[in-house]
Each structure stands twice: as C-alpha cells, then as structure tokens.
Amino acid sequence: MKLTIYHTNDIHSHLHEYARIDAYMKEHRPQLTHPSLYLDIGDHVDLSLPVTEATAGLKNVELLNDAQCDLATIGNNEGMTISHEALNHLYDDANFPVTCANVFDEEGNLPRNIVSSHIQTVEDVNILFVAATAPFTPFYRALDWVVTDPLEAIKDEIAAHKGQYDLLVVMSHVGIFFDEQLCQELPEIDLILGSHTHHYFEYGEEQNGVLMAAAGKYGHFLGEVTLDIEDKQVVGKSAILHPLDTLPEVETDFIQEGQRLMDTPVLDHPMYLPRTTNRISKTAYMLAESLQEFTHTEGSIINAGLIVTDINKDRVTEYDIHQMLPHPINAVRVRLKGDTLKAIIDKSQKQEYLNEHAQGLGFRGDIFGGYVLYNIGYIESEGRYFIGDREVDDEETYSLGTVDMYTFGRYFPMLKGEAIEYIMPEFLRDIFKMKLTEVAEDVE
Known part of the structure; x- marks a missing residue:
C-alpha cells in the first residue's frame, strides 16, 4: 500500500x-x-x-x-x-x-x-x-x-x-x-x-x-x-x-471580511494618533502609560515600533485599533532590584534597535523603533536614575511593566531569571483600547 x-x-x-x-x-x-x-x-x-x-x-x-x-x-x-x-x-x-x-x-x-x-x-x-x-x-x-x-x-x-x-x-x-x-x-x-x-x-x-x-x-x-x-x-x-x-x-x-466583522466603534469622534518609530509620539507615550496603569507598576518600557499604523479618523473602530496593534503580545509585571533596573535603563538609552527590522516573539510590525519609558527618568550628567518619585537604589525592589517579548532574552537578557508575572489573555490592543475609552470619557 x-x-x-x-x-x-x-x-x-x-x-x-x-x-x-x-x-x-x-x-x-x-x-x-x-x-x-x-x-x-x-x-x-x-x-x-x-x-x-x-x-x-x-x-x-x-x-x-x-x-x-x-x-x-x-x-x-x-x-x-x-x-x-x-x-x-x-x-x-x-x-x-x-x-x-x-x-x-x-x-x-x-x-x-x-x-x-x-x-x-x-x-x-x-x-x-x-x-x-x-x-x-x-x-x-x-x-x-x-x-x-x-x-x-x-x-x-x-x-x-x-x-x-x-x-x-x-x-x-x-x-x-x-x-x-x-x-x-x-x-x-x-x-x-x-x-x-x-x-x-x-x-x-x-x-x-x-x-x-x-x-x-x-x-x-x-x-x-x-x-x-x-x-x-x-x-x-x-x-x-x-x-x-x-x-x-x-x-x-x-481582509474585507475581517474589516466588516470588526467595524464596531471604539470612539465616535475624531481622533488623531500619529505613528513614529524614531522619536516619542503621543501614541507611543499613551501606550506606555496604559501599560503602566494596567500592570499596576511604578514605571513601564515599550518600543515605538509596536505602533504599526497611525489613526486619523472621524470614527475609530475595533479594526483600526487592531491594525495599529496587531501583535499577540501580552503585558508582564516584573519585580527587580535597582541595579537590574539601572541596567535596563542604560541599555534602553543606547537605542540599538532604533531602525532594525524585527520579527518573531509575537511582534507583527516592521521597524522595532526606539524605546519609550514612562514614569522612569535618567540624569546622565549625574548618573542618577528615577522611577516614579523614587531615586533608584541598587538594593531596593521595584515593579516594572513591559511586554512579554522582552522576557525571552534577546532585548533585555538581564530579565531572565527575574520575578515575571505574565498578565493574560489581554493583548496590547485591549489595554490601549481601555485607555482610549477612558480618555474619551474624561473629555466628555
């Protein structure tokens, strides 16, 4: 046979x-x-x-x-x-x-x-x-x-x-x-x-x-x-x-079928959300802020390339948000010592993937883009690091909100072995959508 x-x-x-x-x-x-x-x-x-x-x-x-x-x-x-x-x-x-x-x-x-x-x-x-x-x-x-x-x-x-x-x-x-x-x-x-x-x-x-x-x-x-x-x-x-x-x-x-199925409005008023990968846009900043709030952490870090498209519409739908953030990427909450947090901040300042074409690890965009830090500060001339209203101490423990793709070893190897909590099943687009609706309610 x-x-x-x-x-x-x-x-x-x-x-x-x-x-x-x-x-x-x-x-x-x-x-x-x-x-x-x-x-x-x-x-x-x-x-x-x-x-x-x-x-x-x-x-x-x-x-x-x-x-x-x-x-x-x-x-x-x-x-x-x-x-x-x-x-x-x-x-x-x-x-x-x-x-x-x-x-x-x-x-x-x-x-x-x-x-x-x-x-x-x-x-x-x-x-x-x-x-x-x-x-x-x-x-x-x-x-x-x-x-x-x-x-x-x-x-x-x-x-x-x-x-x-x-x-x-x-x-x-x-x-x-x-x-x-x-x-x-x-x-x-x-x-x-x-x-x-x-x-x-x-x-x-x-x-x-x-x-x-x-x-x-x-x-x-x-x-x-x-x-x-x-x-x-x-x-x-x-x-x-x-x-x-x-x-x-x-x-x-x-494509057309998906667009029809996701035509549910998220916002019924005009919204402009720009996309840039080589500098901090208000969209990337809002995403980093939403991640920090969702993970209930002291600060957060993302990369600008997570924003794949901009939005400039009179009506924003589920489809629009999906196109902006198509990644099957989840939020994580990390607890880490101050010296590790400093190492992450230092690495982010190098912006070594700013113009890199990235793929895998759940990333569904093209350019990785620059790192965007929320509620995290660094005074280079004085060598001082801050998260929230605290100056970072090497031996203290801090909480950081970020994305799961950073925990696999490529972008931030120092996260391997840290106390990481994966928050699922919400994706970045779900988290961002919650933030958008909150902002819209505040405006109204």
Missing part, C-alpha cells in the same frame, strides 16, 4: 496563501489512486489577522474543515493567544479530530475536543498519531493550563498504546532540535511532522532511520510525504515540498 500524507504547519492565519494550498489539494487528492491524509501541525490560528481575531479562530477551523483536514494539533498560538474558554470551544465544529498529549487544565483534563493521541486505520494498517506542543509554562499557567514535558508525554502515549498500532507518526509543535532528539531517543518512529521553529526540508531529512518533514511557515509550502507500506511496515518513505508559487491562484476576501 502507498499512503500520501499532506501536511501544513505555522500558517499563522496567512489565509490567502492557505486558500491556494487548499485549492491544490482539492485538485490533486481526488486524482490519487491510493489513500491520502491531510494533517495540520499547529499555529494555523494567529490573531494578527482581523478575521481570526473577530472569530477567535473559528474561521480557521472552518477553513480546515473545507480543506478536508483529517487530523490537527495545536501550536502555541492556539494554546496561548486565545482565552482558556476560547480554546475549549475552538474545535466545537471541527470535522476532524485534534490531538495533543501535553496540555491539561488544573483538574488534569485535556482541553475540550482534544484527545491525547489518535489511531487512524488506513485499509488494514493502524497508524498511531501522537502530538505535543512547546512547553511555554508561564504563559499556559497564566491561562489556567498545565503544560507538561513533551518528550515524556509522547513516550507515555506510545507506551499506553503498545500493541495497538502498526505505524507511528509524531506531530511535533516543539521545534527542530526537539525533533532531532526524538530521532535519537525513539528510533521506532516512522515519521515526524515538525513545526514551531519554521524550518523546512525540501526532501525531508532522515536521522537514525526516522524521516523528518516540515513545511516552513506562512503557507510558503505544502508538504507531501509518501509512505510505502508492506505487511503493515514502512518499506520506503520520501518527502517533497510544493512551493507556494507553484500552487493555483485564487481570489479571497479575508
């Missing part, structure tokens, strides 16, 4: 590209003379797209249904960027099973509509599919989920189904280095479909007898794996990618 497995990963709500992938599968799957499956390996949902935001990911599930998805798993975007309740209902109308072995609620239950593994019988061959997602523990805990070690979760699930399957496929939303570890520790795996680190293999990569396949990001590729099976064992396996520019052209209206 020959089995074709189509796979996508890290679509991140690039739905026009996904529609082209869907069109290709609709054309080619019916032409196959042998069985086929289509699997999605997570991060299909991304709230940076208005239609995804407006439907809390339900539009993405509708599209997976339309593409005749046979099985999916969740990535960190499904697990961490929508609320606990939204994840519990994300797959209510899914026509396909969803599996993930390492995310549970505080009572030890899997999210609603998610199973710990899935056995699919193709002709007379039983295939065990086991999936796990990246263990971003603090974020999951902030949403009342518990995420466990993915390797141990996969091993446990395999052991629990010993003797019940013929082939073993792992759907990994943990990243390429984890997948390489799997190859060494579990050589009985027939196939790993990888994701999360946005890597891809043009023709797959085999390590220790395990075939790894991955399809990059944003719908740039559709993956296709072929398994040759005899006597319920894999005797041959190969992988290829179909680049986006080889897929059918299609017309879509996802």
Whole structure:
C-alpha cells in the first residue's frame, strides 16, 4: 500500500496563501489512486489577522474543515493567544479530530475536543498519531493550563498504546532540535511532522532511520510525504515540498471580511494618533502609560515600533485599533532590584534597535523603533536614575511593566531569571483600547 500524507504547519492565519494550498489539494487528492491524509501541525490560528481575531479562530477551523483536514494539533498560538474558554470551544465544529498529549487544565483534563493521541486505520494498517506542543509554562499557567514535558508525554502515549498500532507518526509543535532528539531517543518512529521553529526540508531529512518533514511557515509550502507500506511496515518513505508559487491562484476576501466583522466603534469622534518609530509620539507615550496603569507598576518600557499604523479618523473602530496593534503580545509585571533596573535603563538609552527590522516573539510590525519609558527618568550628567518619585537604589525592589517579548532574552537578557508575572489573555490592543475609552470619557 502507498499512503500520501499532506501536511501544513505555522500558517499563522496567512489565509490567502492557505486558500491556494487548499485549492491544490482539492485538485490533486481526488486524482490519487491510493489513500491520502491531510494533517495540520499547529499555529494555523494567529490573531494578527482581523478575521481570526473577530472569530477567535473559528474561521480557521472552518477553513480546515473545507480543506478536508483529517487530523490537527495545536501550536502555541492556539494554546496561548486565545482565552482558556476560547480554546475549549475552538474545535466545537471541527470535522476532524485534534490531538495533543501535553496540555491539561488544573483538574488534569485535556482541553475540550482534544484527545491525547489518535489511531487512524488506513485499509488494514493502524497508524498511531501522537502530538505535543512547546512547553511555554508561564504563559499556559497564566491561562489556567498545565503544560507538561513533551518528550515524556509522547513516550507515555506510545507506551499506553503498545500493541495497538502498526505505524507511528509524531506531530511535533516543539521545534527542530526537539525533533532531532526524538530521532535519537525513539528510533521506532516512522515519521515526524515538525513545526514551531519554521524550518523546512525540501526532501525531508532522515536521522537514525526516522524521516523528518516540515513545511516552513506562512503557507510558503505544502508538504507531501509518501509512505510505502508492506505487511503493515514502512518499506520506503520520501518527502517533497510544493512551493507556494507553484500552487493555483485564487481570489479571497479575508481582509474585507475581517474589516466588516470588526467595524464596531471604539470612539465616535475624531481622533488623531500619529505613528513614529524614531522619536516619542503621543501614541507611543499613551501606550506606555496604559501599560503602566494596567500592570499596576511604578514605571513601564515599550518600543515605538509596536505602533504599526497611525489613526486619523472621524470614527475609530475595533479594526483600526487592531491594525495599529496587531501583535499577540501580552503585558508582564516584573519585580527587580535597582541595579537590574539601572541596567535596563542604560541599555534602553543606547537605542540599538532604533531602525532594525524585527520579527518573531509575537511582534507583527516592521521597524522595532526606539524605546519609550514612562514614569522612569535618567540624569546622565549625574548618573542618577528615577522611577516614579523614587531615586533608584541598587538594593531596593521595584515593579516594572513591559511586554512579554522582552522576557525571552534577546532585548533585555538581564530579565531572565527575574520575578515575571505574565498578565493574560489581554493583548496590547485591549489595554490601549481601555485607555482610549477612558480618555474619551474624561473629555466628555
């Protein structure tokens, strides 16, 4: 028997590209003379797209249904960027099973509509599919989920189904280095479909007898794996990618649909909110102020590039705010000693990312921009630092409001290991929207 497995990963709500992938599968799957499956390996949902935001990911599930998805798993975007309740209902109308072995609620239950593994019988061959997602523990805990070690979760699930399957496929939303570890520790795996680190293999990569396949990001590729099976064992396996520019052209209206769904007014009067990345605009200052107030801290720090577009309208809608702040970025509250706070202020003054094109870590803009500090002062000539009405003392403890992307080590390495509280599920746009409505009420 020959089995074709189509796979996508890290679509991140690039739905026009996904529609082209869907069109290709609709054309080619019916032409196959042998069985086929289509699997999605997570991060299909991304709230940076208005239609995804407006439907809390339900539009993405509708599209997976339309593409005749046979099985999916969740990535960190499904697990961490929508609320606990939204994840519990994300797959209510899914026509396909969803599996993930390492995310549970505080009572030890899997999210609603998610199973710990899935056995699919193709002709007379039983295939065990086991999936796990990246263990971003603090974020999951902030949403009342518990995420466990993915390797141990996969091993446990395999052991629990010993003797019940013929082939073993792992759907990994943990990243390429984890997948390489799997190859060494579990050589009985027939196939790993990888994701999360946005890597891809043009023709797959085999390590220790395990075939790894991955399809990059944003719908740039559709993956296709072929398994040759005899006597319920894999005797041959190969992988290829179909680049986006080889897929059918299609017309879509996802942008217009999102704009219609988010046409709810936030302000019914004129508002001008400028965007600049190389100096402090009133918009960036207001965002920094709203972050400090929301986190109940003594001061805050952001980067001006978080403001992606300006607003100059007679009526400001949910869509406008989303376009200004499209990032799935959350606020954090940090408690830190004065010497660490001084180091952060010093680093911010260098403005080393002022004109840098930034991506990843939830950032959905282009230019990183300059740092904007709120309620924080620095007198360079005297070497004095202030937060609120206090001069910073090396040994005292202070509270700082900032964004989660600063806690991953790239921008402020000194935050690693500090007492960090992730405040979820509100995004920056939600926090800013609250500030705008407060300002409007004060004016009225």
